[in-house]
Amino acid sequence: MLESAPEAESGGNTRFTAGAMRFAYDGIDDLRMLMPDLTAAEIARTDFGRYSAEQFFDDMFRVTRFRTDPELCEQLVKRSFDTMLWLHGNGVRFAPIYGRQAFQIDGKFKFWGGLTVEVSGGGPGLIEQFSRVGRRHGIDIRYSTRAVSLIFDGTRVSGARVRVRNGFEDVRAASVILACGGFEANSERRARYLGPGWELAKVRGSRFNMGDGIAMALEIGAMPFGNWSGCHAVGWDYNAPEFGDLSIGDGFQKHSYPFGIMVNAHGCRFVDEGADFRNYTYAKYGRAVLEQPDHFAWQVFDRKVLHLLRDEYRIRRVTKVTAGTLEDLASKLDGVNAASFVSEVQTFNAAVRTDIPFDPNVKDGRGAEGLAVPKSNWANCIDEPPFEAYQVGCGITFTFGGLRIAPESAQVLSTDLNPIPGLFAAGELVGGLFYFNYPGGTGLTSGAVFGRTAGEAAAAAIAGKAVA
Numbered sequence: 326m327l328e329s330a331p332e333a334e335s336g337g338n339t340r341f342t343a344g345a346m347r348f349a350y351d352g353i354d355d356l357r358m359l360m361p362d363l364t365a366a367e368i369a370r371t372d373f374g375r376y377s378a379e380q381f382f383d384d385m386f387r388v389t390r391f392r393t394d395p396e397l398c399e400q401l402v403k404r405s406f407d408t409m410l411w412l413h414g415n416g417v418r419f420a421p422i423y424g425r426q427a428f429q430i431d432g433k434f435k436f437w438g439g440l441t442v443e444v445s446g447g448g449p450g451l452i453e454q455f456s457r458v459g460r461r462h463g464i465d466i467r468y469s470t471r472a473v474s475l476i477f478d479g480t481r482v483s484g485a486r487v488r489v490r491n492g493f494e495d496v497r498a499a500s501v502i503l504a505c506g507g508f509e510a511n512s513e514r515r516a517r518y519l520g521p522g523w524e525l526a527k528v529r530g531s532r533f534n535m536g537d538g539i540a541m542a543l544e545i546g547a548m549p550f551g552n553w554s555g556c557h558a559v560g561w562d563y564n565a566p567e568f569g570d571l572s573i574g575d576g577f578q579k580h581s582y583p584f585g586i587m588v589n590a591h592g593c594r595f596v597d598e599g600a601d602f603r604n605y606t607y608a609k610y611g612r613a614v615l616e617q618p619d620h621f622a623w624q625v626f627d628r629k630v631l632h633l634l635r636d637e638y639r640i641r642r643v644t645k646v647t648a649g650t651l652e653d654l655a656s657k658l659d660g661v662n663a664a665s666f667v668s669e670v671q672t673f674n675a676a677v678r679t680d681i682p683f684d685p686n687v688k689d690g691r692g693a694e695g696l697a698v699p700k701s702n703w704a705n706c707i708d709e710p711p712f713e714a715y716q717v718g719c720g721i722t723f724t725f726g727g728l729r730i731a732p733e734s735a736q737v738l739s740t741d742l743n744p745i746p747g748l749f750a751a752g753e754l755v756g757g758l759f760y761f762n763y764p765g766g767t768g769l770t771s772g773a774v775f776g777r778t779a780g781e782a783a784a785a786a787i788a789g790k791a792v793a
Contacts, residue, residue, distance in 0.1 A: 327467055342451075343443060344448050345769070347439055352374075359419045385764060418450075425635055430685075440604060471488050480746065481748075500749060507556075519556055519724070529577070542745075547737050547739060549727070560720070561717060563718045586670070614719050627709045627711075648710070651712065655667050692704050749779035
């Protein structure tokens with residue numbers, strides 16, 4: 326395995342994730358197969374629900390505006406649970422994702438948004454477990470070894486050229502699997518493909534995801550595929566560093582906006598914060614923030630919902646202001662028209678449907694109506710001090726455009742749609758799955774499903790067997 330990063334930063338974006346994984350399951354019996362340590366008390370106090378394959382399909386097609394490739398999506402959904410069992414069988418441990426995907430109402434936790442399970446230890450834990458399994462199977466992991474091109478004779482791929490301390494070296498192989506992320510860390514490619522202004526976004530994860538794997542494949546005639554002008558981008562602390570910081574992990578994200586409001590420099594709301602569970606909106610609202618004047622927004626909350634804010638709002642390195650009155654808060658919102666902000670909050674408060682009960686576990690229909698930008702769910706008047714506000718910019722996670730693969734084998738296809746012998750791909754550089762938006766927790770599952778598929782197909786090709 327060739328890893329461009331040093332060992333401490335290895336694992337690409339996976340190391341920076343919280344470890345949530347989306348998959349289809351029928352109920353608690355399925356979950357107990359993945360989490361045999363679940364206690365009777367945990368099961369009794371939790372509504373884990375079920376997340377059927379049909380719901381997974383619906384979510385994928387709905388959030389991508391029905392553009393997800395049907396064959397890729399079918400492989401992702403139908404192999405998701407089986408792949409989770411395979412990971413568990415290889416020593417990966419899972420746990421309920423209580424801290425971010427369930428609220429306790431009347432003494433019982435209820436999961437929402439199709440996510441119930443995370444990897445123990447989050448992203449760093451997953452990389453540690455993967456690396457341990459790899460070493461156990463005798464895999465040689467070469468760190469700080471960046472591949473620069475594929476060895477290709479015009480017919481098949483037979484290895485990769487890598488940069489080493491004293492020049493270059495050819496690493497020969499019967500098959501090559503590309504699993505090296507998108508081009509999100511490459512500001513030039515972001516501006517070229519995503520559009521003007523995207524070079525100003527912060528990178529949530531690895532600084533090593535420069536798009537090299539995609540470029541190497543395109544150079545030998547691979548087919549580009551998917552939403553090349555699209556990406557996964559979220560609200561990210563405005564003063565976060567240029568690239569991800571492993572000491573913070575994903576703590577710079579700010580995903581409790583459904584329970585408050587977001588305003589731009591004009592003091593105005595610009596998105597429906599309660600359009601859906603955050604799992605289905607957070608990956609597109611980063612773009613919305615980047616499109617605002619001066620590329621920032623403030624998330625505003627009052628006392629009623631402060632206990633619902635996710636743990637990332639409580640880290641030390643956070644851009645936050647507090648106040649006892651709206652007028653005082655307005656004066657502290659850097660870059661915001663204070664008078665306009667106060668007027669916007671007053672107008673919003675008057676539109677809240679206070680006759681509908683507030684329930685964070687369901688889409689409660691408690692909206693703010695009659696506004697230029699309505700709020701569909703979880704609307705509360707911003708009227709009880711203390712008030713808190715958090716400044717966010719745009720944090721890009723990964724890009725949606727990439728390579729076209731054969732869904733059943735993960736083999737990279739050429740521009741004439743023929744498989745390129747010896748070349749396979751998995752993870753964020755696979756194009757065609759995500760367009761415009763993304764259901765939370767699907768990335769790690771996609772990487773696992775198509776990574777496993779690519780491994781099986783590459784091994785079968787070496788053995789001269791057809792892919793099942």
